[in-house]
Amino acid sequence: MTEAVPRPTLEAVAERAGVSRATASRVVNGGDGVRAPLVARVQEAVEELGYVPNRAARSLVTRRHDAVAVVIAEPGTRVFADPFFAAQLRGISKELTARDNQLVLLLTEGRDDHARVARYLAGGHVDGALVFSLHLDDPLPGLIHDAGVPTVFGGRPDWSDGRGGPVYVDSDNRGGARAAVRHLVSLGRTRVAHITGPLDQTSAVDRLDGYRDVMGTDAPDLVVYSDFTPSGGERAMRELLDRRPDVDAVFAANDLTALGALRVLREHGRRVPEDVALIGFDDMAPVAEQTDPPLTTVRQDIEEMGRLMAQLLLRGRTAPESGPSSVVLPTTLVHRATA
Numbered sequence: 001m002t003e004a005v006p007r008p009t010l011e012a013v014a015e016r017a018g019v020s021r022a023t024a025s026r027v028v029n030g031g032d033g034v035r036a037p038l039v040a041r042v043q044e045a046v047e048e049l050g051y052v053p054n055r056a057a058r059s060l061v062t063r064r065h066d067a068v069a070v071v072i073a074e075p076g077t078r079v080f081a082d083p084f085f086a087a088q089l090r091g092i093s094k095e096l097t098a099r100d101n102q103l104v105l106l107l108t109e110g111r112d113d114h115a116r117v118a119r120y121l122a123g124g125h126v127d128g129a130l131v132f133s134l135h136l137d138d139p140l141p142g143l144i145h146d147a148g149v150p151t152v153f154g155g156r157p158d159w160s161d162g163r164g165g166p167v168y169v170d171s172d173n174r175g176g177a178r179a180a181v182r183h184l185v186s187l188g189r190t191r192v193a194h195i196t197g198p199l200d201q202t203s204a205v206d207r208l209d210g211y212r213d214v215m216g217t218d219a220p221d222l223v224v225y226s227d228f229t230p231s232g233g234e235r236a237m238r239e240l241l242d243r244r245p246d247v248d249a250v251f252a253a254n255d256l257t258a259l260g261a262l263r264v265l266r267e268h269g270r271r272v273p274e275d276v277a278l279i280g281f282d283d284m285a286p287v288a289e290q291t292d293p294p295l296t297t298v299r300q301d302i303e304e305m306g307r308l309m310a311q312l313l314l315r316g317r318t319a320p321e322s323g324p325s326s327v328v329l330p331t332t333l334v335h336r337a338t339a
Contacts, residue, residue, distance in 0.1 A: 016048065067102040072105070072132060073108050073131070087284065087306070094307060101314070114140055121147040128152070129150070152167050167312055173207050192214075193251070207281060229257070233252060233258060236261065255297055259280075298332070312325075312327070
């Protein structure tokens with residue numbers, strides 16, 4: 001067992017640079033009012049000694065923790081099984097890492113976790129929160145608001161906080177859905193069905209509205225409600241085939257739903273796209289490119305959504321007077337073999 005080598009102190013840096021401890025502290029913590037030659041001497045001493053600032057002490061000076069909470073309103077079993085969350089976390093992590101910020105991941109397994117998350121955020125451990133996958137009756141937004149933590153949401157919220165509205169990053173879900181359904185209609189398909197996502201989330205509601213923009217509401221039996229999962233897609237597709245065995249096209253609310261639907265169509269001997277054309281939503285490469293046949297889908301840039309969420313939060317922290325604005329990213333239809 002080796003003895004720990006003592007860490008160089010701020011006092012040692014000040015002594016090496018020939019300045020006061022207060023001057024060394026201002027330089028190390030990014031403070032103003034230090035002449036350039038002294039800044040250079042302190043920075044040189046830091047490099048020579050291998051000094052690493054104490055983050056706890058630094059936060060007392062800067063009132064910043066250089067840490068951001070990422071709150072996902074889903075259980076871990078869902079988060080770690082769905083590549084959507086991995087892509088969004090990748091975008092967030094890249095942006096935070098580039099700005100020398102730490103990511104703190106908080107999951108909500110159930111209602112009991114909401115108070116725990118709110119207490120953590122109110123405890124002053126992080127500089128802000130990125131929150132996504134909210135459901136319409138979720139108490140988290142109110143708890144986070146009460147905690148007084150700057151927040152950016154992933155996905156369009158369905159409320160206004162009375163202060164100009166919440167800041168969010170989303171994709172054009174409704175427009176993407178319209179493009180998908182119009183493409184199916186352009187192929188000559190007349191019995192176009194929709195398997196929805198969970199309608200307590202605005203993304204699923206927007207995609208259903210986009211479908212209805214094209215198909216109307218005259219055939220409610222062509223809409224089956226589901227939950228963004230492969231198993232949900234399987235259940236919905238079986239229900240749809242029982243209701244409407246004449247269905248000739250399906251717009252699925254996401255790629256995982258489309259994957260489940262594709263399995264059931266194959267089980268029932270329906271050829272894709274000859275008998276039933278199929279389109280998903282997301283364009284997640286691990287799913288869309290590896291289905292058989294490869295999946296036609298609506299692409300949203302999930303990783304970019306995560307990056308922009310982090311960017312908006314950090315921009316609001318550094319320039320609060322201007323205030324960040326919400327962003328809605330465009331979507332595009334990616335043509336592959338299923339439609």
